[in-house]
Amino acid sequence: MKGLSIFVFIFILIGCAGKGMQKEIREKEQVSMVENLDVILKRLEREGNLDAIIELYQQRQEDFRNSEMLLYVINAFFNKNRYEDVIKVLENKQDFFKKGLGHIDKISKLIGISYYKIGNYEQAQRFFEVAKNNSYDEDIILYLSLIYLKKSQYSNALIITSSLPEGKRELTQGLIQMEMKNWQRALQLFEKIKIYSERVQLYKAYCYFMLGDLDRAEKIINDLHLEKDFHSNLIKAILLVERGYVKKGIEILESLKVDGDERLNEIVNQNLGIIYNLYLAEKKR
Numbered sequence: 001m002k003g004l005s006i007f008v009f010i011f012i013l014i015g016c017a018g019k020g021m022q023k024e025i026r027e028k029e030q031v032s033m034v035e036n037l038d039v040i041l042k043r044l045e046r047e048g049n050l051d052a053i054i055e056l057y058q059q060r061q062e063d064f065r066n067s068e069m070l071l072y073v074i075n076a077f078f079n080k081n082r083y084e085d086v087i088k089v090l091e092n093k094q095d096f097f098k099k100g101l102g103h104i105d106k107i108s109k110l111i112g113i114s115y116y117k118i119g120n121y122e123q124a125q126r127f128f129e130v131a132k133n134n135s136y137d138e139d140i141i142l143y144l145s146l147i148y149l150k151k152s153q154y155s156n157a158l159i160i161t162s163s164l165p166e167g168k169r170e171l172t173q174g175l176i177q178m179e180m181k182n183w184q185r186a187l188q189l190f191e192k193i194k195i196y197s198e199r200v201q202l203y204k205a206y207c208y209f210m211l212g213d214l215d216r217a218e219k220i221i222n223d224l225h226l227e228k229d230f231h232s233n234l235i236k237a238i239l240l241v242e243r244g245y246v247k248k249g250i251e252i253l254e255s256l257k258v259d260g261d262e263r264l265n266e267i268v269n270q271n272l273g274i275i276y277n278l279y280l281a282e283k284k285r
Helices: 002-047 050-059 067-079 083-092 093-096 104-117 119-133 138-150 154-161 168-179 184-191 196-212 215-226 230-242 246-255 262-284
Strands: none
Touching: 002 050, 002 067, 050 067, 067 104, 083 104, 083 138, 104 119, 104 138, 119 138, 138 154, 154 168, 168 184, 168 196, 184 196, 184 215, 196 215, 196 230, 215 230, 230 246, 230 262, 246 262
8 A cells, every 4th residue: 555655646746747847848938939039020120021020919919028029019010100000019018018118218209109190199298208218319309399389388398409409409499489489589599500401591581581571581592592492482482472473472382282282282272362362352452
């Protein structure tokens, strides 16, 4: 009986050991699969094969267990302009994100931009704030300033952009001042920019126009010789109308319309509407 008991005892021990070994093997296999997945993801990203990364994520979501892997798939969705799918990765991995993870600045930035692109500015701001608190990134500063402008929080926009490097700071804050209709202050900021830029010259021309200094605005536009530039021609058309050359101004505006470009055409039509209203009102007097 003792021999039998010892045999049974040994058999039980071997059985337990066998189960323990099987569990250990399974865990090692899982670790190996995750390690292999990491190698595959690196290769696919190097090859620029975004679709394969996305397909791999859809097939093996449960194996995406670290921030490195999540960054691969978030990058893939983001670079395909699939912003809602970027956000779904966050939703599917909520618990993982709550625990904290590496690459928090990069991941938060991409999720923030994705929310911004779909018009959810509150969520975008939340993730941009997280990214900003973990690293300095000029893009994040600019996106946050845009959100503040949308909320008419001009002082916040000016405060946050004060950390931008020289040149970018004056340009961004000049544009904020234009949004606030502080044309003189905007001009002062643009004048501080040392590197010549045609775009900045156009901003200055518009500020002079809004301040009623048509001569200076016209001189800047004529000196630029940007015959095919939309904004240059837009200002030129408005200047012509202000000078009394209404018909010529309208002709230039009509020529700026582009098939399929709703945003530019809307700007043209808004200006045409203002001109027609003013011109017709003038004729009726």
